[in-house]
Amino acid sequence: MSERTIALVTGANKGIGYEIAAGLGALGWSVGVGARDDRRRKAAVESLRAAGVDAFGVPLDVTDDASATAAARLIEEQAGRLDVLVNNAAISGTMPQEPTRVDPATVRTVVETNVIGVIRVTNAMMPLLRRSASPRIVNMSSSVGSLTLQSGTAGELTAGPVAVAYSPSKTFLNAVTLQYARELSGTNILINAGCPGYVATDLNGFRGVRTPEQGAAIAIRLATLPDDGPTGQFFDDAGVVPW
Ligand SMILES: NC(=O)c1ccc[n+]([C@@H]2O[C@H](COP(=O)([O-])OP(=O)(O)OC[C@H]3O[C@@H](n4cnc5c(N)ncnc54)[C@H](OP(=O)(O)O)[C@@H]3O)[C@@H](O)[C@H]2O)c1
16 A cells, blocks of 8 residues: 555646645645546546646546446545545536526536435445545635625625535535545544635636635645544634535
8 A cells, every 4th residue: 555645636637626736736645636537537536647746636526326336446446545525526507597597407417416416426435545544635615605705795706606506515515525424423424615715716717816726725734634633524724614
């Protein structure tokens, strides 16, 4: 088994996920670049390796059971275990998403990727994570999933546009994160949700105000928590985000 810390980042071919892979690689970790498209994955792996990262490609479509199973098998062969899983892959879904006019298929597609995809990949990786001395799971969420921020007076400023597929998918993901934390309490597995802030990426047509590198910082912090670190919580760079 590898001496290096082994991480898998889903949706690591671009945006925040790519920068999470770069940041974890800069720590000397071996980083699996989870990506569904062969060409984009290879390009990301090459670019990370050129930057000195010990990167390896992991074909992974988070909506596909067989793909998640194959990804776990590849990591087992490659590394024998997994120390850190960053569930970063997500989609915003077709916009606009006004509740009264949305196509239910849009909601279903977003939940399939952003929530069920996380459960699928986490569970496929769980046997490998259980072999780690300090397993960490980071779920990339968003403050737009915060019910508190959406219902508060500052809601319009902090909780994003009305979007009945994307925002509730992150609320759902937060709830799922808590359920895992409850089941895994008493184990050495720490699982938390992180919000990267409003980052300029494909997800929002590059309208965000932060860089992908800045957005990656919270995931790197949660991926490197000490053994007595928090679990079942929701953080951004400023601290705890209300549920
Ligand atoms: N950008 C923001 O302001 C912001 C704010 C809050 C939270 N977030 C969260 O941060 C995370 C990263 O978002 P981002 O802004 O970096 O978005 P992005 O640039 O659109 O990247 C999303 C990544 O997810 C991948 N992906 C989508 N569906 C997938 C699937 N079925 N299987 C595997 N990979 C899939 C994409 O791959 P392809 O290239 O193949 O599509 C891409 O690599 C997401 O969880 C997002 O919700 C972002």
